[in-house]
Amino acid sequence: MAPLARLSAVLSSLLLISPAAADTSAKRGLVFTPNNTWPQDNYIWTRSPSDLTWYYNYGSVPSPVYSNLTQSDFEFVPMLWGAPSDTSDTTFLSAVKELISGGRNVTHVFSFNEPELSNDYGGSDIEPSVAAEVWVANIIPLQKLGVKVGLPSCSGSTESVPWLNQMLSNCSKLISTSGTTKNCTYDFVPLHWYGNFEGLASHIGTYSAAFPNSSLWVTEFNLNDQSLATTQDFFNTSLEYLDRLDSIGRYSFFGAFRASVSNVGPNAAMLSAGGELTDIGAWYLGETATGVAPDSSSPAMRLWDRSTLFWTLGASWLGSAMFLAAI
Ligand SMILES: *[C@@H]1O[C@H](CO)[C@@H](O)[C@H](O)[C@H]1NC(C)=O
Ligand SMILES: *[C@@H]1O[C@H](CO)[C@@H](O)[C@H](O)[C@H]1NC(C)=O
Ligand SMILES: *[C@@H]1O[C@H](CO)[C@@H](O)[C@H](O)[C@H]1NC(C)=O
Ligand SMILES: *[C@@H]1O[C@H](CO)[C@@H](O)[C@H](O)[C@H]1NC(C)=O
Ligand SMILES: *[C@@H]1O[C@H](CO)[C@@H](O)[C@H](O)[C@H]1NC(C)=O
Numbered sequence: 001m002a003p004l005a006r007l008s009a010v011l012s013s014l015l016l017i018s019p020a021a022a023d024t025s026a027k028r029g030l031v032f033t034p035n036n037t038w039p040q041d042n043y044i045w046t047r048s049p050s051d052l053t054w055y056y057n058y059g060s061v062p063s064p065v066y067s068n069l070t071q072s073d074f075e076f077v078p079m080l081w082g083a084p085s086d087t088s089d090t091t092f093l094s095a096v097k098e099l100i101s102g103g104r105n106v107t108h109v110f111s112f113n114e115p116e117l118s119n120d121y122g123g124s125d126i127e128p129s130v131a132a133e134v135w136v137a138n139i140i141p142l143q144k145l146g147v148k149v150g151l152p153s154c155s156g157s158t159e160s161v162p163w164l165n166q167m168l169s170n171c172s173k174l175i176s177t178s179g180t181t182k183n184c185t186y187d188f189v190p191l192h193w194y195g196n197f198e199g200l201a202s203h204i205g206t207y208s209a210a211f212p213n214s215s216l217w218v219t220e221f222n223l224n225d226q227s228l229a230t231t232q233d234f235f236n237t238s239l240e241y242l243d244r245l246d247s248i249g250r251y252s253f254f255g256a257f258r259a260s261v262s263n264v265g266p267n268a269a270m271l272s273a274g275g276e277l278t279d280i281g282a283w284y285l286g287e288t289a290t291g292v293a294p295d296s297s298s299p300a301m302r303l304w305d306r307s308t309l310f311w312t313l314g315a316s317w318l319g320s321a322m323f324l325a326a327i
């Protein structure tokens, strides 16, 4: 082979093995669902480089493992998960005010989690009229402090939009006075989805029609219990869509756990049974595929990570150049 042909062969082989730049997104966050069995997993989501800029943990205070991170490092979004038994209870409001007075710049909060579903299905099971009272006591005072608030995060059920409309109507009654109708306002609308991409797109369409011009946050989504190829295809198609749509303010993929304890099927998890990032997990963080199978229980050997790739390429390029110079 002539030196020039050899050089071009070397160059094209370098290009072939060089992974494509991973897609990244400022919308991407973490639904934090830690398992105490593997505390080391908690650091995967915040290690550098990570594409995740914000997280929530279904609670009102930051997770201890991330409590040293500031809001600009990794924004914590508090959630008022369910309704207190006394609807005038302001524990949530106090907790958020305490975070703010302690110096944490809380700018967004979530309200109820799947209130239209019963506890058996992971819902917070709240009557819209009860939710409205809790909203008035806890959420409206936060709005007055300038915090942006999300409508309740409902499931993919057809009950969700009617539930939300009823809560808004009940809430409006509570704050209106005879003569002046006032509406309860909100700054963004979270939603959840489990199922295929067409279903996700259709559900987003329903929400866009019900809450025109609102910023939608898809705060739990996945295609559960499918083959790895189908799940990866869903992942790629959905993320491309959510990144592209201006109406989507933020999103968080539900799957930050090991395949062995996944409640949405092993292939939907971002960590393998052995605690390594799966392809989906790596893609979500803006990294390249790891090739680690969800059921892989031993920490698998990665072909390369970014620094070894750099050194391998650098060394092979230098080696080729020296070889070519010598002939
Ligand atoms: C945490 O992991 C253990 C296995 O070590 C499992 O038995 C348990 O169900 C997991 N907990 C949750 C909430 O997934
Ligand atoms: C937070 O910072 C304090 C002081 O530097 C340190 O003692 C503590 O271990 C840190 N906590 C975590 C969870 O990293
Ligand atoms: C709080 O965060 C918001 C949004 O990032 C920013 O605009 C604001 O300046 C921050 N406020 C403080 C006091 O840091
Ligand atoms: C809540 O709203 C629904 C629908 O608008 C209405 O039927 C119901 O009476 C309201 N409940 C209360 C307590 O206002
Ligand atoms: C209040 O909400 C109702 C129903 O969504 C709407 O028709 C009305 O225009 C709103 N009023 C104000 C003042 O925004």
Ligand SMILES: *[C@@H]1O[C@H](CO)[C@@H](O)[C@H](O)[C@H]1NC(C)=O
Residues within 6 Å of the ligand: 212, 213
């Ligand atoms: C949505 O926003 C557009 C452009 O800002 C505006 O023209 C339209 O009236 C808005 N629609 C609603 C329902 O608020």
Ligand SMILES: *[C@@H]1O[C@H](CO)[C@@H](O)[C@H](O)[C@H]1NC(C)=O
Residues within 6 Å of the ligand: 022, 023, 229, 232, 233, 236, 283, 289
């Ligand atoms: C998903 O996207 C990644 C790049 O982000 C690509 O390498 C991979 O082949 C895609 N997988 C599927 C199943 O589309």
